[in-house]
Each structure stands twice: as C-alpha cells, then as structure tokens.
Amino acid sequence: MFHILVADPISDEGLDVLLASENVVTKDTELTPDELENRIAQFDALLVRSQTKVTRSVIEKAENLKIIGRAGVGVDNIDLEAATEHGIIVVNAPNGNTNSAAEHTMAMIMALSRKIPQAHLALKNQKWERSKYVGVEVKNKTLGVVGLGRIGTEVAYRAKGQRMNVIAYDPFLTEEKAEKMGIQYGTFADVLKEADYITVHTPLMKETRHMISTDAFRQMKDGVYIVNCARGGIIDEDALYDALVSGKVAGAAIDVLEEEPFQDHKLLNLPEVIATPHLGASTVEAQENVAIDVSQDVLNHLTGDLVKNPVNMPSVPSDVLSQIEPYFHLAEKLGTFLIYLTADVPEEVTIYYSGELSDIQAAPITRNAVKGLLRRHLGSHVNDVNALYLAEKKGVTINESRTSTTKGFTNLMTVEVKTKSGVRSVSGTLLNGLGARIVRVDHYSVDVMPEGHIVVIHHQDLPGVIGKMGSLLAEHAINIATMQVDRSNIGGDAIMILTIDKYPEQYEIETLKQLEEISDVTAVDL
Numbered sequence: 001m002f003h004i005l006v007a008d009p010i011s012d013e014g015l016d017v018l019l020a021s022e023n024v025v026t027k028d029t030e031l032t033p034d035e036l037e038n039r040i041a042q043f044d045a046l047l048v049r050s051q052t053k054v055t056r057s058v059i060e061k062a063e064n065l066k067i068i069g070r071a072g073v074g075v076d077n078i079d080l081e082a083a084t085e086h087g088i089i090v091v092n093a094p095n096g097n098t099n100s101a102a103e104h105t106m107a108m109i110m111a112l113s114r115k116i117p118q119a120h121l122a123l124k125n126q127k128w129e130r131s132k133y134v135g136v137e138v139k140n141k142t143l144g145v146v147g148l149g150r151i152g153t154e155v156a157y158r159a160k161g162q163r164m165n166v167i168a169y170d171p172f173l174t175e176e177k178a179e180k181m182g183i184q185y186g187t188f189a190d191v192l193k194e195a196d197y198i199t200v201h202t203p204l205m206k207e208t209r210h211m212i213s214t215d216a217f218r219q220m221k222d223g224v225y226i227v228n229c230a231r232g233g234i235i236d237e238d239a240l241y242d243a244l245v246s247g248k249v250a251g252a253a254i255d256v257l258e259e260e261p262f263q264d265h266k267l268l269n270l271p272e273v274i275a276t277p278h279l280g281a282s283t284v285e286a287q288e289n290v291a292i293d294v295s296q297d298v299l300n301h302l303t304g305d306l307v308k309n310p311v312n313m314p315s316v317p318s319d320v321l322s323q324i325e326p327y328f329h330l331a332e333k334l335g336t337f338l339i340y341l342t343a344d345v346p347e348e349v350t351i352y353y354s355g356e357l358s359d360i361q362a363a364p365i366t367r368n369a370v371k372g373l374l375r376r377h378l379g380s381h382v383n384d385v386n387a388l389y390l391a392e393k394k395g396v397t398i399n400e401s402r403t404s405t406t407k408g409f410t411n412l413m414t415v416e417v418k419t420k421s422g423v424r425s426v427s428g429t430l431l432n433g434l435g436a437r438i439v440r441v442d443h444y445s446v447d448v449m450p451e452g453h454i455v456v457i458h459h460q461d462l463p464g465v466i467g468k469m470g471s472l473l474a475e476h477a478i479n480i481a482t483m484q485v486d487r488s489n490i491g492g493d494a495i496m497i498l499t500i501d502k503y504p505e506q507y508e509i510e511t512l513k514q515l516e517e518i519s520d521v522t523a524v525d526l
C-alpha cells in the first residue's frame with residue numbers, strides 16, 4: 001500500500017483510478033512550502049499542477065518518494081535535476097490539455113482584436129462607449145507561431161480556419177512539414193518581421209527565457225499583437241511593458257506571468273493588456289484528461305509497470321520494449337559482475353552490442369548495465385532514472401557501440417570498464433530457452449549463469465590446482481555447485497569460475513589466496 005499526496009486541485013473524476021486502488025490518497029491543496037517539506041517524507045507519490053513548487057529542498061526531504069506526477073504539460077515548477085539525482089521519476093500529462101490551451105489562445109486572440117474584455121468592463125460600469133472599442137479583423141492577417149508543438153500546431157490550424165496566414169518557427173519544423181500543413185516556414189527573425197500577431201508556445205527553458213526581448217520587439221511590425229498562453233518568462237515583461245507604452249505593440253493577451261499568482265502587476269494596469277489567471281488548461285475536459293493520464297502513470301510506476309509519459313527518462317514504445325526487456329536483467333548482472341572484478345575507479349564504460357542486438361534501441365539496456373555497475377558502491381538508490389546521471393556526476397564516461405563480433409552467439413552484449421590500471425570486460429548472451437549466460441570474462445570463454453554466489457579465481461594452469469581448491473573449500477564446508485575453467489595456453493594463466501552455495505567470508509577468500517598457484521580470488525554476489 002502506497003501513500004499518495006495530491007497537493008494541487010486535481011479533478012476528482014480523474015483521480016478515481018487512484019481512489020479505487022488500495023493506496024492511501026491524501027488531498028491537501030493548501031500546504032505552505034514549509035509544510036510540504038515537513039510532510040513529504042511520508043509519501044511515495046506526489047501529484048501537482050502548476051502551483052506547487054517541487055524544489056530541491058522538498059526533494060531532498062522526500063525519502064520515500066518514487067514518482068512526481070504533473071497533471072499538465074509544463075514541468076518548470078519541478079526541480080528535474082534534483083528529482084533525477086534522487087532517482088525519482090517525473091511524469092506529466094502532455095496531451096490532455098492541448099485542445100483546451102489552443103482554444104484559450106484563440107479566444108485570447110479574438111478578445112484582443114475586438115477589445116471584448118475592455119468593452120465588457122466599461123459596459124458593466126454603465127458606460128456605452130461604442131466608438132472607443134473599434135477592433136480589427138484577424139482575416140488575412142499573419143499569425144506568427146513560435147513553437148509549433150502540440151498546442152502551437154492546434155493554434156495554427158484554428159488560425160487557418162479564421163482565414164489567417166500562419167508563419168511558424170520551431171527548431172524541429174521542416175519546410176516540407178510546413179508545406180503539408182499549409183503554413184509558411186520561417187526563422188525566428190522571419191516570424192518577428194512578418195507577423196501581425198505573435199503567439200508563443202514553447203516550454204520555458206534557459207534557451208527560451210526572454211526570447212521575446214527588447215531586441216525582438218524592435219524587429220516586429222509596428223502595431224503588432226502579442227499573446228502568451230504558454231509560460232511567463234518567455235516574454236521579457238519589462239520589454240513588453242515598454243513596447244506597449246511606446247505603441248510599438250498594439251495589445252497583449254496574457255495568461256501567464258513570471259511570478260504567479262500575480263495581482264498588482266504593472267502590465268495589468270495598461271488598457272491594451274487583457275489577461276486571465278493561467279486558465280489555458282482550465283476546462284472540465286482537460287482537467288479530467290490530465291488527471292486520468294497522470295494517475296494511471298503513477299499507479300503504473302508504483303506497481304512496477306512502465307509509465308507512458310516519463311519526463312526525466314526516455315520513453316520506450318511498447319513494441320521496442322518487448323524486444324529489449326529480456327536483456328535488462330542480463331545487462332544489470334553483467335554490470336554488477338564486472339564491478340566486482342574492477343579494483344580501481346571506473347573511468348570509461350563501453351557497452352558493445354552485437355548480433356541481434358546490433359540494431360535495437362539499446363539505451364534502456366545500457367541504463368541497466370550502468371545501474372548494475374554503480375549499485376555496488378552507491379547503493380540501491382541507483383535506479384533507471386538516475387543511473388546515467390550519477391555516472392556522469394562521478395566522472396564516468398558511458399559509451400555504446402555496435403559490433404559485428406558475435407563469437408558465434410545470436411546476441412552478445414559486452415560490458416567493458418577502463419580504469420587507470422587497465423581494461424576488464426565481461427560478455428553475456430540470452431540463450432534461447434535457457435536464459436542468461438556469462439560467456440566471456442576478459443579473454444576467457446566460460447558458461448556461467450549470472451545468479452547467486454560466484455568465486456572468480458585466477459591461477460596458473462598446473463596439475464592439481466583444481467583439486468587443492470576443492471579440498472580447501474570443503475574444509476570450510478563450502479559446496480561447489482558448478483565449475484568452469486579456461487586458460488590462455490597450456491601451463492599459462494587460467495581462470496576458474498565456481499558457483500557455490502553460500503557467500504564466502506573474507507577469511508575464507510584469504511585462505512584460497514594463500515595457494516601459491518593462485519594470483520587472485522574475487523567473490524561476487526549476484
């Protein structure tokens with residue numbers, strides 16, 4: 001049974017799936033930041049919209065938190081780096097409110113053009129001022145869309161329905177795609193120069209913060225209209241204020257501001273500005289959609305299933321997943337096995353994929369190998385979410401490589417670690433119907449199930465060594481379950497890999513090391 005905190009108002013209908021489960025759902029949408037920090041340790045999952053700030057200090061106190069669900073798109077209220085570092089998966093609901101936000105954007109464009117909010121307010125104040133509220137038509141005007149993702153695209157199609165011309169800029173937009181959509185493809189500068197209306201639909205990130213700046217306003221047409229139903233901060237508010245006061249911008253429609261909630265903002269005192277309090281996603285339909293999506297992902301994660309909309313981990317399509325999932329366990333075991341053999345700090349890890357593995361989406365398998373490598377020293381908090389992040393933080397370079405060297409196996413995965421004292425490697429395969437096998441350790445060929453207690457012995461290939469080893473283990477009541485031996489050449493270096501029924505004590509390992517033919521003994525616990 002898990003404890004789930006719902007910290008922002010989230011649709012009850014959408015939460016049904018959580019409420020119907022055996023978990024304990026606590027709804028507290030009035031928590032102060034301090035209260036959230038003080039209480040978060042007792043929860044396994046946290047659900048938020050955009051109000052609650054999930055800061056690093058909240059995450060640092062969230063000892064049991066496994067997942068943060070964002071009922072909506074933007075995750076700028078969640079410290080993603082801190083979540084990733086702590087192995088907490090963040091999921092969002094990217095599709096459920098697209099329509100709602102696009103409709104709100106169109107409503108804002110129309111209201112701005114016809115001065116509806118201003119006229120409405122005057123009339124409510126008993127002022128019949130028809131000549132003061134003459135508007136402009138949108139037909140044949142050019143709408144500039146900055147960010148042609150889910151919402152930007154829906155806005156573009158709707159604007160075409162209003163007989164507007166649309167020009168869009170998005171780093172992922174191609175001329176072909178623009179042509180297919182019946183819109184004009186442009187650079188950011190083209191959009192600024194040609195648009196009568198500019199609407200922004202990018203996420204708020206380092207690259208997009210204040211992208212609509214004083215310089216950008218300078219490049220725009222005189223009398224341009226500006227719309228922001230995406231995120232406060234994409235537009236530089238001081239620059240917008242100056243552009244409105246100077247008359248460069250004829251009007252602005254704002255659903256979001258840098259500081260929210262806001263009341264007494266200087267932009268709101270300008271008559272050319274119309275505003276709503278972050279209502280883009282506030283429709284019954286959108287709220288239900290996002291709550292259902294995020295609740296389902298939270299339940300999936302808590303019950304060990306894969307999530308649909310991870311933010312801090314790449315998602316894997318289900319057909320790809322069914323192909324690669326069988327290798328997760330093998331990859332983790334190879335990583336763990338290898339780290340036992342690696343005495344020095346790993347500097348570089350390369351995972352080689354060959355045979356059937358050479359053309360698959362291997363990143364999730366790589367994550368499992370790295371997880372296996374890091375867990376021995378960093379503990380069980382290393383998981384799929386933070387494995388690569390923690391490796392990078394520890395200065396370990398992770399590489400993936402495809403090779404044609406299959407050594408006769410239909411699939412072969414090799415994990416190689418470089419340290420200051422050299423390179424060690426281990427290879428494994430999935431044998432049809434027989435499961436996972438370790439098939440190479442460095443240059444030695446073996447056949448070992450990657451399970452249980454294993455002892456890896458490097459020795460000299462001399463008569464009697466195997467017998468001596470067996471007797472010594474018997475003296476310590478250690479039963480040998482399986483044994484594999486390989487050698488470089490007759491009488492040369494050799495390896496013996498034993499699986500035994502109990503993990504040996506350190507003094508037992510030391511006893512083995514005392515045999516003169518033996519150069520190294522490593523106990524591995526898989």
Ligand SMILES: NC(=O)c1ccc[n+]([C@@H]2O[C@H](COP(=O)([O-])OP(=O)(O)OC[C@H]3O[C@@H](n4cnc5c(N)ncnc54)[C@H](O)[C@@H]3O)[C@@H](O)[C@H]2O)c1
Pocket residue numbers: 072073074075094097098101146147148149150151152169170171172201202203204207208211229230231255256278279280281282
């Ligand atoms: N007002 C609201 O209530 C509300 C509701 C939903 C979403 N949103 C916000 O709307 C925005 C868009 O959401 P979405 O679902 O369409 O996201 P999306 O990820 O589908 O689209 C964002 C697009 O922006 C593009 N982009 C990124 N950097 C860019 C740049 N420098 N210049 C131009 N384009 C760039 C991306 O390539 C992507 O196509 C987000 O900020 C989201 O948080 C607001």
Ligand SMILES: O=C(O)CC[C@@H](O)C(=O)O
Pocket residue numbers: 049050051071072073074075097278280281282
């Ligand atoms: O929670 C909300 O109402 C806002 C959601 C919206 O800003 C989003 O990014 O999805």
